[in-house]
Amino acid sequence: MTALAPAIPGGTIQLATVRVRSWKLAVTLSLATVLLGALFVFAPRDGVSTFRLGDPTSTIALPNVEMPTLATCWILLAALVVLTAWALWDAWAYRRSILWLPIVYGILAVFAFLVWAASGGLVPVTGLLFGSVSLAVPLIFGALGGVIGERVGVVNVAIEGQFLLGAFSAALLSSITRNPFVGLLGAMAGGVLVAFVLAAFSIKYLVDQVIVGVVLNVLVTGLTGFLYGALLVPNEEALNRPVRFTRWEIPLLSDIPIIGPVLFNQTFIVYLAYITVAVVAWGLYRTRWGLRLRAVGEHPQAADTVGIKVNTSRFWNVSLAGAIAGIGGAYFTLVSVGQFTKEMTAGLGFIALAAVIFGRWDPIRATLAALLFGFATNLQNLLTVLGTPIPSEFMLMLPYLVTIIAVAGFAGQIRGPAAAGKPYIKG
Incomplete structure (x- = not known):
């Protein structure tokens, strides 16, 4: 950080550099290392951990990898201690x-935890990664919508509502037309409808964007729940069996x-997610847009001074988001579950x-976070x-715990778009 120093007698101004230590990463890694170490000390697991690299559908057969659980855990923990010390030294020396x-720390920590968990068991690596990509796909689309919305100045808290109405519309239209692509278009229309209301209230009527987003989530949750019970349940075979x-x-x-x-x-x-990430x-x-x-x-x-219509640009980009x-x-009903159920998105909009x-x-970074x-x-x-x-209760907490650690431990002090959440009044 650079600051102005008092003027010297000659009338010149000197620039003074103020160095600030950032302990966020070092403290986060230290806590993670201590927790892993406590896990290995107080709940040691001996035996052999097996990782299956091959896949039954693949033409290339790969052997299973077996490793001693206890020794591997302690070796990996030693490597994590070294990386943690490195981060502490960087913070102490005012280095970033x-x-x-x-990244390396995260990979080694997850691997160490998997080795500990897989003692006497088998970890299907391909299946684990396949399932991870499948679960991340709706998060990727939601995160991309959030990025576009906030980059243009509108905080898109209504991602959960866009997920739900998109899932409902996809199930309904795909069931009626027996065509998943029609269902996909219906899901996009449902997302646009929620975004349209968000844009109208936050841009036109200057209502607080976060409040509008929360209200829309509650409204869509209640609306889809009502339509599910009144429309889909009595006509399940005709209206809730999407292709x-x-x-x-x-x-x-x-x-x-x-x-x-x-x-x-x-x-x-x-595949559409791959293309969408690259295009966005x-x-x-790289474009004027x-x-x-x-x-x-x-x-x-x-x-505005260079001729850009601010509120119009915000409106259309929020709709695109x-x-x-x-x-x-649409992924929930056309790929994952195969039908619509009440509150089936389970708060994933907030994870996005x-x-x-x-x-x-x-x-790109938001996509990696979704993965x-x-x-x-x-x-x-x-x-x-x-x-x-x-304990099973901790299992249910795991995705949300990782979210809290990631946001608070690694992204707690970053600055978002300057005008995000602020309405624009011309003149």
């Missing part, structure tokens, strides 16, 4: 830790060991919003199957 340090997307296997790519079945033997919506990331930083969007979200007065989030809702913050309002939360959710299911001594 390099980017790969928390689902099937998997499309990409030749050659799907045969790549481990990642092939995970990434290239998926449904249309998953490219458009946000992205430049104007970011200008409106950072400094709407300056954008709603359409993208609606696709995430956390991915936006953890991803620093960047499409992390998807992995945590699937890990919860795996730990239940492995029969670990961790």
